[in-house]
Amino acid sequence: MKSDTNAHEIIVSGIHVPLTAALKAYVIEKMQRLFAHERRIVRIRVDIEFDDLKSKNDRFTAKANLQIQGPDANISVTSDDAYKSIDLLVDKLDRSLRRRARMAKEKRNHPHGVELETALPKAG
Numbered sequence: 853m854k855s856d857t858n859a860h861e862i863i864v865s866g867i868h869v870p871l872t873a874a875l876k877a878y879v880i881e882k883m884q885r886l887f888a889h890e891r892r893i894v895r896i897r898v899d900i901e902f903d904d905l906k907s908k909n910d911r912f913t914a915k916a917n918l919q920i921q922g923p924d925a926n927i928s929v930t931s932d933d934a935y936k937s938i939d940l941l942v943d944k945l946d947r948s949l950r951r952r953a954r955m956a957k958e959k960r961n962h963p964h965g966v967e968l969e970t971a972l973p974k975a976g
Contacts, residue, residue, distance in 0.1 A: 860887055860895065867901040869912075869934065875900070878935060882942045886918075890949045895919040898941070900934055908932055914941040922952075 864871065864879045879898050887893060897917040904911065914937035915928040925948050929940040 860893055863895065863897040865897075865899050867899055868904075869900050869902045871900070875934065879938055882938055885942060886945055886949060889946065890920065890953070892921045893918065894921070898938075900937065902934075906930075912937045914938050916941055916945055918945060918948075920949075925949075925952075 862880050862883050864876050866875070869875075879900075883896055883898070886896070896919070899913075899915045901913040901915065902911060903913065909932050910930040911932060912934045913928055913930045914934070916926070918925040918927070925945065927941065927944050927948060929937055929944055931937045931940060
């Protein structure tokens, strides 16, 4: 499902869950927060799964595959409500993106020296 405000793609699917328009809209609305922090996101795939065999507290699982420049992020959370799972998932994705940005900034500000075994040829 394409987002109207961004050129980014958000794919929402339900596994053993009737995927209503309200649930899709809720996921898209919550995921827009991630695009505000990180513009290099290519695609987000969100799967909402219901498993009746699990305990009442872990019946709904929300999984996300965040495709971004660099390594992709795969995150999942479980709870007793689909909307609560989505909220927890967005918070976890947000923390992951912030950590990634913090680590990249740290790497930029504190580069490590590289030792070469041979001398570099002089430009001439």
